[in-house]
Amino acid sequence: xxHDHPEAAIADAASAxxxxxxxxxxxxxxxxxxxxxxxxxxxxxVHRIPSDSQAARMWLFGVARxxxxxxxxxxxxxxxxxxxxxxxxxxxxxxxxDVVLEVRAAVRSLPGNLAELxxxxxxxxxxxxxAAVHLGIPASTARGxxxxxxxLLRAILGEVENDSTVSSSIERKAGR
Amino acid sequence: MDPLDARLSAAGRYVRDDADLVSALEALAEARxxxxxxxxxxxxxxxxxxxxxxLALTGAGGVAATQWxxxxxxxxxxxxxxxxxxxxxxxxxxxxxxxxxxxLPEEKRARVREYFTxxxxxxxQPDPEFVALHLKIAGRLEDLGRLVPxxxxxxxxTDELERSENQTSDARVMQDALxxxxxxxxxxxVGRIELWSTFETQCSEDPAEGRS
Numbered sequence: 001x002x003h004d005h006p007e008a009a010i011a012d013a014a015s016a017x018x019x020x021x022x023x024x025x026x027x028x029x030x031x032x033x034x035x036x037x038x039x040x041x042x043x044x045x046v047h048r049i050p051s052d053s054q055a056a057r058m059w060l061f062g063v064a065r066x067x068x069x070x071x072x073x074x075x076x077x078x079x080x081x082x083x084x085x086x087x088x089x090x091x092x093x094x095x096x097x098d099v100v101l102e103v104r105a106a107v108r109s110l111p112g113n114l115a116e117l118x119x120x121x122x123x124x125x126x127x128x129x130x131a132a133v134h135l136g137i138p139a140s141t142a143r144g145x146x147x148x149x150x151x152l153l154r155a156i157l158g159e160v161e162n163d164s165t166v167s168s169s170i171e172r173k174a175g176r
Numbered sequence: 177m178d179p180l181d182a183r184l185s186a187a188g189r190y191v192r193d194d195a196d197l198v199s200a201l202e203a204l205a206e207a208r209x210x211x212x213x214x215x216x217x218x219x220x221x222x223x224x225x226x227x228x229x230x231l232a233l234t235g236a237g238g239v240a241a242t243q244w245x246x247x248x249x250x251x252x253x254x255x256x257x258x259x260x261x262x263x264x265x266x267x268x269x270x271x272x273x274x275x276x277x278x279x280l281p282e283e284k285r286a287r288v289r290e291y292f293t294x295x296x297x298x299x300x301q302p303d304p305e306f307v308a309l310h311l312k313i314a315g316r317l318e319d320l321g322r323l324v325p326x327x328x329x330x331x332x333x334t335d336e337l338e339r340s341e342n343q344t345s346d347a348r349v350m351q352d353a354l355x356x357x358x359x360x361x362x363x364x365x366v367g368r369i370e371l372w373s374t375f376e377t378q379c380s381e382d383p384a385e386g387r388s
Contacts, residue, residue, distance in 0.1 A: 007209055014205045015198075019190050032204075039205060043212035045360065063364060070367040081207050085200040092194035103187035122181065123188030150180060159180050 006049040009056040010042050017064050023123050032086035034071055038064045106156040114149035249376045253277040254292050260347040262322045269347025271379040287366045302353030310349045348379040
């Protein structure tokens with residue numbers, strides 16, 4: 001699918017980019033500032049945004065990942081619009097339930113490369129293949145890491161494999 | 177659905193349907209879009225900032241030569257060579273830019289080298305804003321359309337710029353504009369780097385170079 005204009009691609013991705021940063025930085029103000037930086041960087045090279053919608057989304061998240069990588073709190077006076085976004089996010093937030101906090105903490109406790117893979121796939125909505133591109137690793141490696149990350153998460157969270165696995169395990173035991 | 181997948185999905189949700197938040201985000205996105213639209217009509221206001229890296233990059237090792245001289249960088253990691261023509265195909269000159277990554281901090285060095293192994297340098301094109309900037313300073317902005325296909329001098333606000341007596345060849349302008357593109361891509365992938373002592377460009381307008 002293609003987008004009509006790069007402007008639309010950027011506008012469409014703004015909310016997802018905010019989510020991307022909110023899940024990776026501790027301070028809401030930083031997330032608002034990072035969205036701002038990403039928009040600025042994207043607009044500088046707007047003519048290079050791929051025309052395909054999904055490719056454009058990949059490209060924008062690539063910019064976002066680089067902005068995040070090089071982000072240092074600048075301490076400079078923040079744009080009023082960035083302040084407004086930060087405040088709006090603060091006000092809109094509701095207290096997260098313990099179960100949500102537990103899962104987030106479990107993801108944070110994973111080795112960095114596994115945690116980022118989980119975030120990209122389960123939180124940012126990328127396929128394993130797309131996440132592999134972002135991380136610069138082969139898709140087969142991403143699949144292996146993803147399985148390992150989920151196994152670790154199950155162990156941390158005390159999860160059983162899944163319903164079908166449990167059922168077949170029970171059946172096998174019953175058949176003995 | 178795998179119960180773990182469901183728990184992960186729930187843990188990744190964030191508020192996105194709050195009216196104030198949506199409004200604030202839309203306002204920010206629109207402001208940045210509007211800023212970009214404005215800059216398209218008066219491009220020199222912002223590029224002077226974004227060009228900081230490349231102005232430094234081309235300022236130090238730059239040799240305004242019309243033929244090859246001796247190189248300061250004898251052992252480059254990356255060499256970018258282009259033969260330049262105008263839009264009509266008339267030969268302008270041949271330029272070579274050399275980058276030496278060994279002077280960079282170790283972490284940046286590895287990433288710069290890695291970056292250049294993954295990109296197709298031939299696909300990079302000169303930054304039109306940079307071309308316009310240099311032509312304006314050289315007092316010949318009317319040449320813009322001759323060098324950049326489809327570019328119109330009226331798209332650029334140039335009234336703040338003062339003319340310099342320094343004249344630069346068309347080929348050199350195009351090579352430096354190419355360097356600007358590469359510098360920006362490097363910024364996106366590697367972060368800000370100082371290339372003062374690690375970048376050098378030479379150009380020759382000798383037609384014999386163009387046939388080689």
